[in-house]
Amino acid sequence: MTKTRVLFVSQEITPYLPESPISTTARELPQAIQEKGREIRTFMPRYGCINERRNQLHEVIRLSGMNLIVDDNDQPLIIKVASIQAARMQVYFIDNEEYFQRKFVTTDKTNKFYEDNDERMLFFCKGVIETVKKLGWSPDVIHCHGWMAALLPVLIKRNYNDDPLFADSKVVVSLYNDAFKNTMDHRLAEKLILDGIDAADVAALKEPTYLNLMRYAISFADGVVIADDSIDKDLLAYAKNLKKPLLTELCTEEHAEACSNFYDEVLLGEQVAELAN
Numbered sequence: 588m589t590k591t592r593v594l595f596v597s598q599e600i601t602p603y604l605p606e607s608p609i610s611t612t613a614r615e616l617p618q619a620i621q622e623k624g625r626e627i628r629t630f631m632p633r634y635g636c637i638n639e640r641r642n643q644l645h646e647v648i649r650l651s652g653m654n655l656i657v658d659d660n661d662q663p664l665i666i667k668v669a670s671i672q673a674a675r676m677q678v679y680f681i682d683n684e685e686y687f688q689r690k691f692v693t694t695d696k697t698n699k700f701y702e703d704n705d706e707r708m709l710f711f712c713k714g715v716i717e718t719v720k721k722l723g724w725s726p727d728v729i730h731c732h733g734w735m736a737a738l739l740p741v742l743i744k745r746n747y748n749d750d751p752l753f754a755d756s757k758v759v760v761s762l763y764n765d766a767f768k769n770t771m772d773h774r775l776a777e778k779l780i781l782d783g784i785d786a787a788d789v790a791a792l793k794e795p796t797y798l799n800l801m802r803y804a805i806s807f808a809d810g811v812v813i814a815d816d817s818i819d820k821d822l823l824a825y826a827k828n829l830k831k832p833l834l835t836e837l838c839t840e841e842h843a844e845a846c847s848n849f850y851d852e853v854l855l856g857e858q859v860a861e862l863a864n
Contacts, residue, residue, distance in 0.1 A: 590626040593617075593850065594726035594756075596715050598735030598765075600631045600678060603642055603669075604692065608815055609733045609763050616730075618674035619843035625850075628724060630715045632707070632735065633667055633680035635689040644669045644680060650721050655713050657706050658778045662686070664714050681714040693735075693767070700769040705795065709778060712738040716747055725752040728850045730759045732814070734767070737800050738779065740807035745783040757853045760804045761814040762822060771795035798822060805829060810853035812846070 597613035604610050613631070621627045637644070650666035665682040681687070686707040694700050701707065716739070719726065731739050740758045747753045772778075776789035791803050802825050805811055810832040813823065826833060834849040 590624060591728065591850065591854070592626045592628075592724065592726045593620055594715075594719065594724075594729045595627060595629045596712075596729065596731050596736040596739060597629070597631050598711075598733030599692070600629070602671075603631065603637050603678070604634070609765060612761070612814060613732045614671070614674075616843065616846065617676055618671075620847060620850075621674075621676060623843065623847050625847070627676060628679065628719065628722070628726070629676060630679045630681060630718070632711050633665075633682035633687050634692050635687060636691060637680075639667070642669050647679075650679075650718055653717060653721075655710055655717065657710050657713075658774075662710055664710075664717065666714075666718055679715075679718060681711050681718070683710060683714075686710050700767055702772065704767075705771040705775040705778065708735050709738055709775075711735055712742055715739070716742060716753070720750070720752055723752070726756050727854060728757050728759060730761065730812075730850075731804065731808075732761050733763060733765055734797060734800055734804075737804040740804050741779070741784060741788065742781075744807045745788055746781045748783060757809040757850075758807065759810040759812060759850070759853060760801075760808040761812040762801065762805075762818045762826065763815045764817045764819075766797040766819065768797075771800070805831075810834070810849065812849070 595613060595617045597609060599610040600613040601610040617627045617629050644667045647666045647668050653664050654661040655664050662683050662685055667680040667682055668677050670677050693704055729739060729743060743753050743756055743758055775795040776792040779789045792799060801822055805826050811826045812834045832853050
């Protein structure tokens with residue numbers, strides 16, 4: 588029997604960034620899921636504050652070299668990889684000099700939100716998909732952690748829906764208390780119009796606030812995980828109202844069994860517990 592393949596996409600992972608609910612979950616959960624017999628791949632951005640020598644990052648030449656178009660500009664995609672030996676897993680890093688070679692993550696040294704975070708987010712999500720294509724690896728489940736991965740659901744469901752590698756992929760979005768106060772560039776919706784994505788698909792991002800962005804991710808997702816006890820109440824209500832598969836466990840290493848079962852539920856399109864009765 589073929590192993591279920593789970594693609595983890597996170598805006599942060601420890602030990603490469605400081606511990607947080609997202610970075611800790613994105614470090615521990617893939618290991619736990621892998622130990623349950625699933626096949627995994629894990630991706631995050633290669634922020635400039637990550638020390639390559641200490642963390643033993645190296646470029647994967649066979650995966651690097653393509654250009655991605657963001658707002659009509661060609662941006663080179665560089666792929667790096669590092670291993671977490673204790674977990675027996677690799678982490679792939681999406682890199683680009685224009686977007687990620689900075690000393691800070693999503694805000695500058697004065698805590699000002701980067702004006703191009705929308706493009707960084709779009710580049711990251713497209714970079715993950717294109718790299719997975721180069722790997723020739725078809726994920727059954729794509730699990731998104733943090734707003735930096737929020738555009739993956741629409742890209743998978745609209746822009747890449749005809750690609751055989753992603754035709755049957757299900758997307759799960761974990762919700763955290765990771766809100767940003769700013770509004771992203773108002774042209775985000777325009778930049779997101781790609782093959783398969785038209786103006787109607789991006790109307791909800793006319794005002795690209797955090798809440799609108801995450802509602803947008805949820806609307807295209809196949810399942811939602813409540814990964815933080817303190818997420819926005821309106822966002823939680825929105826997720827519940829859509830009547831999609833919902834996991835209220837925190838989806839940490841301690842709840843890996845529940846998360847693994849949730850993947851099966853999303854893949855089957857119905858409650859696993861009901862099938863067992």
